[in-house]
Amino acid sequence: MRTTQFLLASAALSAIAGCSTISGWFHGAPEAPSAETLAGTLAETAKPALAVTVHDGEFAEIQQFVTPGGVSVWLVSEPSIPIVAVQMAWKAGTASDPAGAEGLSELVTYSMNEGAGDLDSLGFQTAMEDLNMSFSCGAGAEWTSCSVSSLTENAPAAMALVATAFAAPRFDEGPFERFLREEEIGLQTRETNPNYLAWRTIAQSLYPDHPFARETTAESLANLTADMAREHMRTLMTRDRLIVTAVGAVTPEELAPLIDEVAAGLPETSSVAPVAPVDLASVPVARVVVDLPQPQSLVRFIGPGIDRANPDFFPAFVLNYTVGGGGFESRLMKTLRVVKGLTYGISTSLDPNPSMLTWSGGGQTKNESAGEFIAEIKSELIKFVEGGVAEQELADAKAYLTGSYPLGFDSNAKIAGQLMMVRQENLGVDYFDRRNALVTAVTLDDVNRVSKTYLDPARYSFFVVGQPQGME
Structure with missing residues (x-):
């Protein structure tokens, strides 16, 4: 500096x-x-x-x-x-x-x-x-x-x-x-x-x-x-x-x-009440179905997430790529689309917003296969809990997350947006320099520990919109 x-x-x-x-x-x-x-x-x-x-x-x-x-x-x-x-x-x-x-x-x-x-x-x-x-x-x-x-x-x-x-x-x-x-x-x-x-x-x-x-x-x-x-x-x-x-x-x-x-045209100050954080951890897990006449069912699942200050955050961030954040490289996509043919797409995301920390995901499937779709999602999450991530999966995740990062800086508007994100989340002016090193530092033990803690299907609530069949 x-x-x-x-x-x-x-x-x-x-x-x-x-x-x-x-x-x-x-x-x-x-x-x-x-x-x-x-x-x-x-x-x-x-x-x-x-x-x-x-x-x-x-x-x-x-x-x-x-x-x-x-x-x-x-x-x-x-x-x-x-x-x-x-x-x-x-x-x-x-x-x-x-x-x-x-x-x-x-x-x-x-x-x-x-x-x-x-x-x-x-x-x-x-x-x-x-x-x-x-x-x-x-x-x-x-x-x-x-x-x-x-x-x-x-x-x-x-x-x-x-x-x-x-x-x-x-x-x-x-x-x-x-x-x-x-x-x-x-x-x-x-x-x-x-x-x-x-x-x-x-x-x-x-x-x-x-x-x-x-x-x-x-x-x-x-x-x-x-x-x-x-x-x-x-x-x-x-x-x-x-x-x-x-x-x-x-x-x-x-x-x-x-x-x-x-x-100069703005008032100096005003009073705005702070937003209290949502605590998903205290909410009982449930499966809720919303009836909507359509040939497919939309499935969403959501559970408690991880704050950026938590040492588990970057291991979870890297893990999310392998679970469902990596497109065709993620396990959920490979299993539920490529192998099982149950969906055109499924994804997951990790939201570190302190007001509402979530780890969530979802996709669509035919009404007839909705029950199987949910069962397979839970089965894949259990595999992460019990078996963790393979060395090659971790290497691929880190290579993509670090290699693709500069693409977020290829225009003035994108850079301004990245700067604003860092400011809004109070990550520090040196975040851009530290970010890839934090990803690279994640170990296999880290992601497998996080898998056991955060990917238990019992932590997630499932919501279905459509006219699903085969539900337990």
């Missing part, structure tokens, strides 16, 4: 602020300043110092700094590609929706690029098209996020447009009504969606009173208003909870004023 000092010019802040009238960037107005022009302006007037800590890692050189406005940023400067990708995230999501107003956070994020300031929805979309940029937001259970991507030369104007979206979102009637129509269609189609029905049944069976189990309904949609969305946006998106990652042809001194302009 090394610390360097970059200079921020107050004149740059004035220059950007002077361009924040969005209409000034379009339809014959002067062009947005290029990255070179902005850098030159910054170099002319040396004012406050911006402390930048640089982690020179194997996968990327990550520059960490706090903007003059107080926003924490991780940046990977990549001058060879003239594109800037920015991700923003706040620790608050759909679990914060008031009871009876489920869908409110989704309304907020849906509306963020549907008009702001003097621009209605069409005007905002036209402005983005003129700038050849993208801007969108989304809400998960615990996080709200927005992403921006533009050419470097258009970055000041693009971020100024985003700043207007945060400072003066419109929440006009047209987009609001469109959101409601789309949600109402979703309410209808989800009743025949086996994946959604499986999720609902799992939630209602294992954690029915938890915020993660709540779902949007016709009643909750009817309670929503544009004013509620405007107010809730100020709860979700605040300066004190904002974290930013960015990748592209931009330097800290160029990026900092752009981030501060965006954050």
